[in-house]
Structure formats: C-alpha cells, structure tokens
Amino acid sequence: GFAQTDFMYHGLLIVASIYQLFLYLNVLRQRNICHLLALILFGFFFVIMSIVHILQHFLFEKAGCFESYDRPDPNSANIVSHLQNLAIIQASSPIKHSSAAYIARMKPFQYAILALTPLVFCFMFVVTTQLYKRFHWKNYHGHHFDSEQFQPLLIAWGLLCGLLKVDFFFLFAYAVQLVPSGILGYDGIWKFECVVVLSGSILVFLVLVFYGIRKENTYIIIAFLGLNVAVMGYFGYRTYIFAMPRSLLTIDHYEMTRYSLLFTTLVLLILGVLTISTLI
Numbered sequence: 001g002f003a004q005t006d007f008m009y010h011g012l013l014i015v016a017s018i019y020q021l022f023l024y025l026n027v028l029r030q031r032n033i034c035h036l037l038a039l040i041l042f043g044f045f046f047v048i049m050s051i052v053h054i055l056q057h058f059l060f061e062k063a064g065c066f067e068s069y070d071r072p073d074p075n076s077a078n079i080v081s082h083l084q085n086l087a088i089i090q091a092s093s094p095i096k097h098s099s100a101a102y103i104a105r106m107k108p109f110q111y112a113i114l115a116l117t118p119l120v121f122c123f124m125f126v127v128t129t130q131l132y133k134r135f136h137w138k139n140y141h142g143h144h145f146d147s148e149q150f151q152p153l154l155i156a157w158g159l160l161c162g163l164l165k166v167d168f169f170f171l172f173a174y175a176v177q178l179v180p181s182g183i184l185g186y187d188g189i190w191k192f193e194c195v196v197v198l199s200g201s202i203l204v205f206l207v208l209v210f211y212g213i214r215k216e217n218t219y220i221i222i223a224f225l226g227l228n229v230a231v232m233g234y235f236g237y238r239t240y241i242f243a244m245p246r247s248l249l250t251i252d253h254y255e256m257t258r259y260s261l262l263f264t265t266l267v268l269l270i271l272g273v274l275t276i277s278t279l280i
Contacts, residue, residue, distance in 0.1 A: 005180040009053050033135045038162025043121045050117040160278045171201040174264045225279050232272040239265045
C-alpha cells in the first residue's frame with residue numbers, strides 16, 4: 001500500500017491539472033471576470049499543492065529506499081521504520097541498487113514539476129491579466145436593469161459560482177487523500193469517511209447549484225450557509241488532529257502525509273470563509 005499511496009498523490013496532481021484546464025476553458029466560454037478571479041485563486045493553490053506533494057514524494061523515497069533495510073528498532077516510534085519493516089526486510093543489495101536506479105530516473109521529472117508548475121502559473125497569470133482587460137465588467141454593464149441594485153447581486157452570484165468550483169475540487173482532493181487511511185493506519189479517521197465526504201459534497205453541490213442558485217431559493221441558500229459553518233468546524237477539528245504533536249512513545253501515522261492533509265484542510269477553511277462572505 002505504500003507505493004499505491006504515492007501513486008494516488010501523483011494521480012491527484014494530474015486530475016488537478018485537467019481541472020485547471022477545464023476552469024480556463026470555462027472562463028473563455030463565459031467571459032466572466034469573477035470566474036477569472038477564481039481561476040487565478042485555483043492556480044495559486046495548485047502551485048502550492050504540487051510543491052507539497054513533490055516534497056512529500058521525497059519522504060516516500062527516503063522511507064522506502066534510502067534508509068537502511070535492516071529490521072527497525074522495535075523501540076522506535078518512527079513510522080518510516082515501520083513502513084520499511086512492512087515493505088522490505090533484510091533486502092539484498094541488488095534490490096537496493098534497483099531502487100536507487102529507479103529513483104535516479106524519477107528525480108528529473110520531480111524537479112521538472114517543481115520548476116514548471118510555478119512557471120506555467122506565472123504565464124497563466126500574465127494571460128489572465130490580458131483577459132481581465134478585455135472582459136473587465138462589460139458583461140455586467142450590458143444588462144438592462146437598474147444597475148445600482150442589480151449589478152452587485154450579479155457580481156456576488158458570479159463570485160459564488162466561481163468559488164463553488166474551487167470548493168468542489170478541494171473537497172474531492174480531501175476525500176481522495178482519506179482513501180489510504182486503512183493502509184497507513186490513520187487514527188481518528190472513520191473507515192468510510194472518504195465516501196461520506198465525497199458523496200455528501202456532490203449531493204450538496206448538485207442541490208445548491210441546480211436548484212438553490214438557479215431557482216434563487218432563499219431557504220436552500222440559508223441552509224447551505226449553516227452547513228458551511230458546520231463543515232468549517234469539521235475541518236478545523238481535522239486540522240487540529242493532523243497538526244497535533246505525537247508523543248515519542250506512539251506511532252505517528254500522519255508523518256508521511258501530514259503536510260498534504262494540512263494544506264488541503266487549511267485551503268478548505270480559507271475557501272469556506274470566502275464562500276460565507278460571498279453568501280452574506
């Protein structure tokens with residue numbers, strides 16, 4: 001399960017890249033300045049996420065290949081030693097050399113991701129600034145309504161839709177990161193929590209987008225506002241669990257994935273504050 005967890009995180013990076021492309025195409029189609037701002041926000045978070053995941057991959061390599069393959073000290077509470085014990089115990093030197101050769105081939109790709117992701121974001125930011133000059137707020141000025149009353153509501157609606165698209169991806173990313181909870185032995189994580197988070201977020205977003213927003217149902221919007229506050233409490237609790245220091249006498253099950261989990265929960269807290277501010 002050790003390799004599967006690392007593979008899952010790399011797959012999440014690929015999905016994030018595809019989702020970013022989807023957001024960019026959606027901005028070009030709708031020519032909406034609010035969605036353009038959401039695209040920039042997602043791109044910024046994606047750069048940080050890619051850096052965190054690549055640095056985490058280096059931890060996986062160190063745990064699986066670079067450390068000694070001898071049986072770990074039974075008195076050690078370091079999860080790296082326990083993972084080595086599960087993966088390979090007293091491995092022969094050919095396996096060591098094979099692992100080192102594999103890592104040497106992977107290093108250029110990892111460093112390329114670290115370099116290209118911020119570079120692509122900078123290029124995208126330059127392009128979006130040009131799109132901002134072209135789009136600006138002309139879409140909102142084109143409506144034949146009382147501009148002083150209707151335009152702020154239309155802008156808030158655009159911001160809410162853009163934020164919901166970013167919210168949905170990071171909820172999906174958080175649910176995916178809970179999948180290996182049984183493999184890595186996450187303490188305090190319910191067995192089917194990833195399924196509940198993913199299915200619940202899909203259901204809420206479908207009801208909110210296709211009925212609450214389109215039908216302008218005030219009760220659903222208020223219910224979503226209250227649910228958002230409760231969800232922020234949940235992610236605040238999870239942030240505390242992930243960041244809580246462990247005793248040296250206990251196994252730290254979050255040692256290998258702590259930074260990715262913390263990043264995702266903190267991003268969801270930030271997005272929750274922005275979403276609530278837009279709703280209010």
